[in-house]
Amino acid sequence: MRGYGLENIGREEIAGKEQIFNKYELVKETAMDRLKGIYPYGTFMHMLEEDMKSEDKKMALVYADIRNFRYINERFGYEIGDRLLRMFYRLIRKCLKGFQYLSRVYSDNIVAVCYMDNEAADEENLILLQEGINDIALKLQTKFMNKKVSICAGVCVIDADVADAQTAVYNANLARKEAKKTKSITMVVYEKNIKANYNYKMKLASDLPLAIKNKEIKVYYQPKVQSTTGRVAGGEALVRWQKQDGSFVYPDEFIPYFEESGLIVDIDYYVYNEVFKSIKARLEAGLMAVPVSMNISRVHLESSEIILYIKGLFQKYGIPPEYIEFELTESVYMENYDNAIKLIRELKRMGVKISMDDFGSGYSSLNMLNNIPIDVLKIDKVFLGNNSKMLGSSQKIIIQSVVEMASKLHMRTVCEGVESSEQNAFLTSIGCDMIQGYYYERPVPENSFYEYVVKHEKIS
Ligand code: C2E
Ligand code: CA
Ligand code: CA
Numbered sequence: 307m308r309g310y311g312l313e314n315i316g317r318e319e320i321a322g323k324e325q326i327f328n329k330y331e332l333v334k335e336t337a338m339d340r341l342k343g344i345y346p347y348g349t350f351m352h353m354l355e356e357d358m359k360s361e362d363k364k365m366a367l368v369y370a371d372i373r374n375f376r377y378i379n380e381r382f383g384y385e386i387g388d389r390l391l392r393m394f395y396r397l398i399r400k401c402l403k404g405f406q407y408l409s410r411v412y413s414d415n416i417v418a419v420c421y422m423d424n425e426a427a428d429e430e431n432l433i434l435l436q437e438g439i440n441d442i443a444l445k446l447q448t449k450f451m452n453k454k455v456s457i458c459a460g461v462c463v464i465d466a467d468v469a470d471a472q473t474a475v476y477n478a479n480l481a482r483k484e485a486k487k488t489k490s491i492t493m494v495v496y497e498k499n500i501k502a503n504y505n506y507k508m509k510l511a512s513d514l515p516l517a518i519k520n521k522e523i524k525v526y527y528q529p530k531v532q533s534t535t536g537r538v539a540g541g542e543a544l545v546r547w548q549k550q551d552g553s554f555v556y557p558d559e560f561i562p563y564f565e566e567s568g569l570i571v572d573i574d575y576y577v578y579n580e581v582f583k584s585i586k587a588r589l590e591a592g593l594m595a596v597p598v599s600m601n602i603s604r605v606h607l608e609s610s611e612i613i614l615y616i617k618g619l620f621q622k623y624g625i626p627p628e629y630i631e632f633e634l635t636e637s638v639y640m641e642n643y644d645n646a647i648k649l650i651r652e653l654k655r656m657g658v659k660i661s662m663d664d665f666g667s668g669y670s671s672l673n674m675l676n677n678i679p680i681d682v683l684k685i686d687k688v689f690l691g692n693n694s695k696m697l698g699s700s701q702k703i704i705i706q707s708v709v710e711m712a713s714k715l716h717m718r719t720v721c722e723g724v725e726s727s728e729q730n731a732f733l734t735s736i737g738c739d740m741i742q743g744y745y746y747e748r749p750v751p752e753n754s755f756y757e758y759v760v761k762h763e764k765i766s
Pocket of ligand 2: 601
């Protein structure tokens with residue numbers, strides 16, 4: 307976060323706002339900022355500090371940016387980008403209820419101060435702000451005829467808990483980042499739990515290196531059971547963080563954040579290394595081993611380092627590639643098609659198998675399956691419905707069609723999240739190759755997993 311200050315001017319010199327602001331504008335304004343009500347950041351912060359001194363004023367600080375601004379700039383050119391930005395400024399001033407003044411923090415990130423109705427409850431004031439934000443998003447979309455154009459705003463209501471202007475901007479920015487994590491939410495209001503959450507995640511990040519060293523990061527395995535025989539066809543490696551007090555932190559809690567910060571790469575490499583090591587140990591000891599699949603985070607698509615890392619693991623452990631599979635989630639193919647294909651081709655050259663994970667959970671197109679060289683289709687648990695362990699007739703038709711299609715395209719199928727005997731029986735009857743889910747077994751530590759593998763090998 308950029309700090310604020312009045313750079314060249316001491317507080318005592320501020321005689322009247324207008325005079326000083328004009329001075330700043332002369333020094334710092336750019337063509338883009340030459341619109342009424344837009345101030346250099348230092349000036350803006352000073353105005354806000356002054357405003358915060360008067361106790362009878364209810365105010366909100368809005369921190370907003372344009373979704374996909376970089377994409378618009380790159381796709382349509384900077385001239386269009388500048389036009390979009392100018393319109394954004396204009397709409398902020400026009401549509402935000404009680405708008406007073408704004409500043410650009412950097413790029414398309416702006417902060418704006420709005421006075422709220424002193425008589426109305428916070429809720430009512432916030433609804434009005436939300437309406438303004440939605441109005442801006444809609445007008446930008448209509449003008450630029452592009453659904454990708456929208457805005458993303460965080461709001462901090464300035465009350466006694468907000469110590470100074472810097473805290474107000476910081477809080478509103480945290481709230482904006484929460485909105486940004488979603489695909490469609492345009493405005494999030496700062497609440498204390500956002501900060502607590504943020505601090506918690508920061509702590510997880512700083513604890514990670516030691517957690518890896520202390521073996522708090524563990525690899526659990528969940529069996530994929532062959533539907534016709536009951537034998538274990540393979541397993542999926544799923545990461546667990548078990549704190550020293552015994553409590554677990556689950557992947558959904560830390561992975562999205564570690565993807566943001568890039569730390570997921572360390573976790574993935576740790577998991578891959580543990581899996582290779584474990585397979586090597588079993589083979590050397592003459593014990594039964596099965597193929598294990600590992601998840602590849604979207605972050606790996608940004609560089610080809612992962613290929614070198616995996617090649618290095620094959621050299622280090624010397625295990626046959628048929629024991630190794632990788633899962634790449636469906637949305638990654640949509641977001642980064644070219645890099646996904648490149649990565650898959652390189653992995654397949656090493657002889658490993660590739661699954662498309664979470665198939666059906668997003669907006670994949672069936673046509674895409676035609677072009678991607680995958681071996682296994684993992685059918686997402688959404689197909690099984692949320693509430694019932696029984697399947698409705700239309701659900702059955704859809705699942706059956708997906709399984710048939712995959713089989714015609716020479717892909718094997720796994721259905722995930724299978725919890726009931728009815729689901730298992732249906733999936734088996736339509737020829738789904740493998741079943742993964744609590745119905746058979748939850749993700750468990752390595753020892754328990756191989757006990758399960760061996761036991762079911764004997765039964766079948
Ligand atoms: P995923 O790859 O789709 O993994 C399947 C998730 O479904 C696992 O959650 C598993 O515990 C859960 N699951 C399995 N059977 C059932 C069932 O019958 N019912 C229900 N409701 N859930 C079931 P988990 O282990 O919490 O992992 C969540 C996600 O975190 C994974 O989803 C994967 O995307 C990610 N993840 C886990 N481990 C790693 C890892 O080592 N690296 C990376 N990059 N991502 C990982
Ligand atoms: Ca997976
Ligand atoms: Ca999955």
